[in-house]
Amino acid sequence: MRRPHVRALALTAVAAVMPLASPAPAAADRVVIGGYPVEISQSxxxxxxxxxxxxxxxxxxxxxxxxxxxxxxxxxxxxxxxxxxxxxxxxxxxxxxxxxxxxxxxxxxxxxxxxxxxxxxxxxxxxxxxxxxxxxxxxxxxxxxxVIRTAGSGDAAYRPGTDAVVYGWGDTTGRGDFAHALRAARVRVLSDSVCAEAYPDSAEGKYLADSMLCAGELDGGRDACQGDSGGPLVAQGRLIGLVSWGNGCGRAEGPGVYTRVSGAITELGAGR
CATH class of the missing domain: 2.40.10.10 (Trypsin-like serine proteases)
Known part of the structure; x- marks a missing residue:
């Protein structure tokens, strides 16, 4: 069975997957993990x-x-x-x-x-x-x-505190309620120090600023979750991240970690 931090939807049945996921956050009755429905024409x-x-x-x-x-x-x-x-x-x-x-x-x-x-x-x-x-x-x-523009290294869209939106069809509550329609959640880019403190080096992974960034809310409640992996994190009209991993979904102490797009583009030579 897959490691708990991976946010892809595993082949096994949802009932088997969900013990690896976190409980629903305290704010789940007000703000589900996926946030709100969005039309594909908007993204x-x-x-x-x-x-x-x-x-x-x-x-x-x-x-x-x-x-x-x-x-x-x-x-x-x-x-x-x-x-x-x-x-x-x-x-x-x-x-x-x-x-x-x-x-x-x-x-x-x-x-x-x-x-x-x-x-x-x-x-x-x-x-x-x-x-x-x-x-x-x-x-x-x-x-x-x-086609969406990608944010290069040093782009202002990566600055801590920047408003961003994450998109996907994944789990909307942390309890295995997978969406069939596209959803989005508003999050904020967090500082590298916050992310490094949350993920120093553990079973979940290790935060490395060169290839990662993290986003969410300091008190939890808005986040990507299982099934959202690879989905876009967008700020200021540019792609800055891809849903990658995290400790559960929507936890205050476990912000979502995203692949830093500027690093990925360089490593893959994936220019348009």
């Missing part, structure tokens, strides 16, 4: 990763998310493509697709586009979670309007 660069062969058709096979950074290029989390998350080696997944332009996984709008090639960050470290990024190349291009 056309948010896509679902799907495999019906591995995850069934109930939610179109969705198991992770990603962000469109080029017309045929999607950035996602490396751990989404590992055997631990997929339940089989990546090479055995014959129907890996990206679902674009579809906010409700139960609908039929948008496109399901096969993935032509996968490049996992060679610097990815599954122990510390550093470099948790991968690039998917699609078999056909998406409209230019689906």
């Amino acid at each position: 056309p660069w948010t896509v679902a990763l799907a495999s019906r062969d591995r995850f069934g058709g109930t939610r179109a096979g969705q198991f992770c998310a990603g962000a469109v950074i080029g017309r045929s290029t999607v950035l996602t989390a490396a751990h989404c493509l590992g055997e631990e998350a997929l339940g089989a080696p990546l090479g055995q997944i014959r129907d890996l697709k990206v679902i674009a332009g579809r906010g409700d996984l139960l609908g039929d709008e948008g496109k399901e586009i096969p993935v032509r090639a996968v490049r996992v960050n060679p610097a990815y470290d599954s122990h510390t979670n550093a470099g948790d990024a991968a690039v998917l190349t699609l078999t056909e291009p998406l409209p230019a309007s689906s």
Whole structure:
């Protein structure tokens, strides 16, 4: 069974997965983990990763998310493509697709586009979670309007206190209530010192500022969760992070940790 910090939706049944997840936060009656519903037209660069062969058709096979950074290029989390998350080696997944332009996984709008090639960050470290990024190349291009700009190193969008939004189809309460429609949550970028104190070096992982950033609320309540992995964290109209890992969901002492996009782009050579 997968390690508890991984925020991909595991192949095992939800009932088996949830003992590894945190209890619902105290604020869950007011602010669910996923925050609020959002139309896909408001974030056309948010896509679902799907495999019906591995995850069934109930939610179109969705198991992770990603962000469109080029017309045929999607950035996602490396751990989404590992055997631990997929339940089989990546090479055995014959129907890996990206679902674009579809906010409700139960609908039929948008496109399901096969993935032509996968490049996992060679610097990815599954122990510390550093470099948790991968690039998917699609078999056909998406409209230019689906592409989001990425924030480079030193961009003001990374500054602590910056308002940001995270998107995904994952667990909305911390109790295995997976969304079928796209949701978003407002969070704030937190300082590296706060993140390093929360994750010095433990079973969950180790915070490394060069390849990570964290975001949330100091008192908890808003966060990404299982099933949101690889999903975009956006600030000031630019992609700054990918949902990566954390200690539970929505905990005050365990902010969400995201792959720092500027580092991932450099390591993967994934410019548009």
